[in-house]
Amino acid sequence: MKNVIIGVLGTRLDHGGLGNRRWKKWRPSLSMLLQKGIPIDEFILIHHVDDTKLAELTFKDMATVAPDTKLSSHIVDFKNAWDFEQVYAQLHDFTTQQNFDAEKVNYLVHITTGSHVVQICLYLLTEANYIPGKLLQTSPNQKGATEIERVTGKFQIINLDLSRYDLIASRFEQESRQAISYLKGGIATRNKAFNDLIVQLEQVSIRSTEPMLLTGPTGVGKSRLARLIYDLKKQRGDLRGKLVEVNCATLRGDNAMSAMFGHVKGAYTGATTGRTGLLLEADQGLLFLDEIGELGQDEQAMLLRAIEDKTFLPFGSDKESHSDFQLIAGTNRNLFEQVQKGLFREDLLARINLWTYEMPSLKQRIEDLKPNIDHELELYTQKAGYKVHFNKVAKEQYLDFSYSEQALWQANFRDLNSSIVRMATLASGGRITEAIVKAEIQRLMRDWQIYQQPTVQDKTLAIVESCLGEDGAKAIDLFEQVQLAEVIRICRESKSMAVAGRKLFTISRISKAKNNDSHRVRQYLQKYGLEFKSL
Numbered sequence: 001m002k003n004v005i006i007g008v009l010g011t012r013l014d015h016g017g018l019g020n021r022r023w024k025k026w027r028p029s030l031s032m033l034l035q036k037g038i039p040i041d042e043f044i045l046i047h048h049v050d051d052t053k054l055a056e057l058t059f060k061d062m063a064t065v066a067p068d069t070k071l072s073s074h075i076v077d078f079k080n081a082w083d084f085e086q087v088y089a090q091l092h093d094f095t096t097q098q099n100f101d102a103e104k105v106n107y108l109v110h111i112t113t114g115s116h117v118v119q120i121c122l123y124l125l126t127e128a129n130y131i132p133g134k135l136l137q138t139s140p141n142q143k144g145a146t147e148i149e150r151v152t153g154k155f156q157i158i159n160l161d162l163s164r165y166d167l168i169a170s171r172f173e174q175e176s177r178q179a180i181s182y183l184k185g186g187i188a189t190r191n192k193a194f195n196d197l198i199v200q201l202e203q204v205s206i207r208s209t210e211p212m213l214l215t216g217p218t219g220v221g222k223s224r225l226a227r228l229i230y231d232l233k234k235q236r237g238d239l240r241g242k243l244v245e246v247n248c249a250t251l252r253g254d255n256a257m258s259a260m261f262g263h264v265k266g267a268y269t270g271a272t273t274g275r276t277g278l279l280l281e282a283d284q285g286l287l288f289l290d291e292i293g294e295l296g297q298d299e300q301a302m303l304l305r306a307i308e309d310k311t312f313l314p315f316g317s318d319k320e321s322h323s324d325f326q327l328i329a330g331t332n333r334n335l336f337e338q339v340q341k342g343l344f345r346e347d348l349l350a351r352i353n354l355w356t357y358e359m360p361s362l363k364q365r366i367e368d369l370k371p372n373i374d375h376e377l378e379l380y381t382q383k384a385g386y387k388v389h390f391n392k393v394a395k396e397q398y399l400d401f402s403y404s405e406q407a408l409w410q411a412n413f414r415d416l417n418s419s420i421v422r423m424a425t426l427a428s429g430g431r432i433t434e435a436i437v438k439a440e441i442q443r444l445m446r447d448w449q450i451y452q453q454p455t456v457q458d459k460t461l462a463i464v465e466s467c468l469g470e471d472g473a474k475a476i477d478l479f480e481q482v483q484l485a486e487v488i489r490i491c492r493e494s495k496s497m498a499v500a501g502r503k504l505f506t507i508s509r510i511s512k513a514k515n516n517d518s519h520r521v522r523q524y525l526q527k528y529g530l531e532f533k534s535l
Contacts, residue, residue, distance in 0.1 A: 001106045002041040005032055006131065008122070009047035009055050010113025018057070024147060026140040028112045029058060031153040033066035038155075042070040046094065046114075049077045081115050088121045095130040107133025108157065127160050134159045179206070183228050187375045191365035197357050204355050205229050206236065211307060211327040211352040213292075215335075216359035219412030222330040225359070226288040229328065233286070239326070241285025244278050249294040256299050261306075263315035277314060279306055282325035292352070293333040293344055300345045307351055327352065362409040362416065369402055372413065376420035388424040390432045398423075398437045408448040419444060460485040467530055487524060491535045497521045500532070 007029050014029050016022030033040055043062065047055040052075075059071050074097075076090045100107065109126045111119045125131050135158040141149045179202045189195055204212070212229075214222040223245065230243040251259055262277025278287065289295075295303065306312040307327055311320045329352050338344035362369065381387050390398065401407055409415050423432045423440050457478070463485040464473040473481065487504065494500035501517020502509070509515050525532060 001104060003039060003106050003108065004042040004044065005040055005108045005110055005136065006044045006122075006133070007032075007046065007110030007112075007136075008114035008118050009045055009051055009058060011048075011051055011054065013113050014058055015054055022061070024151065026151055026153045027058075027061075028138045028153070029110070030061055030065065031138055031151070032110065032136070032155060033062055033069060034152045035155060040066065040069050042072065044072045044074060046074045046076060046091070048081070049075050082117055084117055084121070087115075087117050088124070091118070091121045091125060092130065095125055098131075100132050102132035107131060108136040109133050110136045110138070112136075112138045179232055182232055183225065185224070185228065185375065187368070188371050189365070189368045190371075191360065191368050194360055194365050194368065197359070201225075201229070201357060202232075205232055206238070208355065209238075209326050210354050211329065212354075213335075213352050213356040214328065214330045214359060215356065216332065217361050217412060218332050219414035220359040220361055221413055222359060223288065223290055226286070226290075226328045226330065230286045230288075233326075239285050241283050241325070242281070243286050243288065244282040244325075245288045245290065246278055247290045249291045251295065251299070256296055257302075257315045260299055261302060261312050261314050262321065264317045275314075277321075279312060279323045279325065280321055283323040285325060286328060287325045288328045288330065290330040291332070292329040293331045293335055293338050297345065300348050304345065304348045304351060362412040366403060369416075370399065372416060373398075373402075373420060376417055377424065380421060380424040384424070386430050388427050388430045388432065390437075391434070394432050394434045394437045397434055398432075398440070401437075401441050406445065408451055410448050410451050415444070415447075463488055467535070468528060472528075484528060487521075488530075488535055491521070491525075491532060497532045 010028055014027050016025040016027050029043070029045060032038075033043070043066075045055065045058070055073060059073070062069070062071055074094050076094070078086050078090060080086055109122050109131055111122050114122070122131075123135065126133060126135060136155060137158060138153055138155045140153045180198055183198050183202055183205070184195075189198075201212075214225060216222060226245070227243065230239065233239045246259070248256075257263070258275055258277070260278055262275045262280055265274045289303075302312055306323065310324050311322050313319075314321055335344050335349050335353075339346045339349055362372075377388055402409075411418075419440055422443075423436050424430075426436050427433070460478075460481050461473055464476075464481050467484075467488055468476075476484070487500075490503050491497075491500045494503065497518040501521045505517055505520060509517060521532065525535075
């Protein structure tokens with residue numbers, strides 16, 4: 001690969017004087033062309049317009065020692081060399097004018113010369129990959145070196161790909177694991193889909209300020225995750241403002257516009273004072289809009305502009321407000337369906353759909369149930385000030401139920417939290433017993449009963465119980481229940497026993513010399529003490 005150096009003319013270090021004595025001095029830019037084992041194909045020297053004469057002399061000397069090296073110059077014109085914004089802007093312009101080809105060229109960014117501001121800007125441009133290269137640092141040899149060694153000096157190449165350094169890479173990996181654990185609330189989750197989601201979310205939380213969309217049913221922890229993301233970003237210094245949370249389902253009419261964007265005094269009847277609004281409160285922080293699908297069309301339009309331009313108009317004002325916030329939106333609705341129904345703006349969905357994470361329900365990550373039970377007990381212990389635990393049999397009883405099909409966990413982790421809090425509160429001496437678990441299971445079953453769809457077996461039992469009663473139904477096998485339930489159903493649909501018999505004995509009646517369908521039905525029903533009329 002070709003080696004290309006990008007450097008800045010040092011008005012002091014590269015200035016060796018005008019006489020021959022300059023050849024006996026260490027000059028950083030020139031020294032790199034004297035190094036053995038690293039041929040330089042091109043040297044791009046950046047210099048200020050006021051230093052043109054020094055640049056010409058330096059180029060002349062460089063051409064003398066390295067006639068095969070291509071020498072190029074780039075002129076800058078800082079009005080104030082210590083103005084970071086000016087310096088960075090002009091050096092950034094330089095990078096946009098270059099046709100970098102990192103596949104074929106090895107770029108070395110020389111940061112020994114130039115002012116501290118210039119050196120910092122070159123570092124930042126390289127670290128951000130505007131210059132796809134490595135940093136180059138040169139220095140003179142120590143005292144006692146020969147004249148040639150003093151003039152040549154030494155160099156060091158610094159690769160900014162920190163993952164190449166084992167110690168730093170392991171530190172990054174450790175920090176990443178800590179961040180992932182933090183986003184999981186310190187719970188040792190086992191569900192692969194959820195763990196994969198959190199791993200990517202950790203990377204996005206750190207690297208991106210774009211909107212995020214958290215989807216999933218009620219109670220899966222969208223609000224909790226948004227708070228953890230905020231805390232993580234706050235700890236890293238990525239956010240300076242506060243976390244502002246709002247449930248959009250609570251915003252209606254003028255109140256929605258006022259709450260979101262603020263209002264001026266007199267904006268509407270009763271507006272006796274001005275109001276800041278949630279967006280302005282979230283400036284430099286994070287805004288979490290839960291149930292964003294409940295926002296009205298007007299609020300959606302203003303929110304879109306606020307996300308894209310960071311500006312909005314408070315209600316009743318003709319003066320724009322500015323707020324630089326990061327948005328996390330949450331919803332339990334299918335926003336694509338809402339768009340098709342005309343209830344949600346397509347352009348707003350496109351804007352917040354960059355990073356979308358569908359959070360699984362508790363039933364979908366049931367393998368995480370036990371560590372979450374332990375976590376809820378720990379939270380209760382911290383709050384109550386005393387330790388609460390299950391006895392062995394009670395815990396097995398609760399887990400058996402929790403993993404069963406009967407446990408719907410309709411409100412997901414909210415159901416689990418409420419369940420643990422109830423049992424912990426009733427636990428005398430901090431000990432959850434079998435009796436407490438049994439009562440809790442009965443309560444959960446009652447709460448979920450409205451959501452349960454009756455199974456075929458439930459329907460069968462209900463039919464049989466309607467004729468034989470609960471005890472009579474339980475006294476016969478499931479095989480008999482299924483058969484009897486179907487006979488009862490057909491009898492109820494038929495005008496007479498003869499009609500019912502013809503439906504029930506369609507095949508067997510053909511082989512009989514005399515068809516007595518009514519008699520066969522009557523005999524079957526009498527076995528269970530039933531009469532056709534009663535059905």
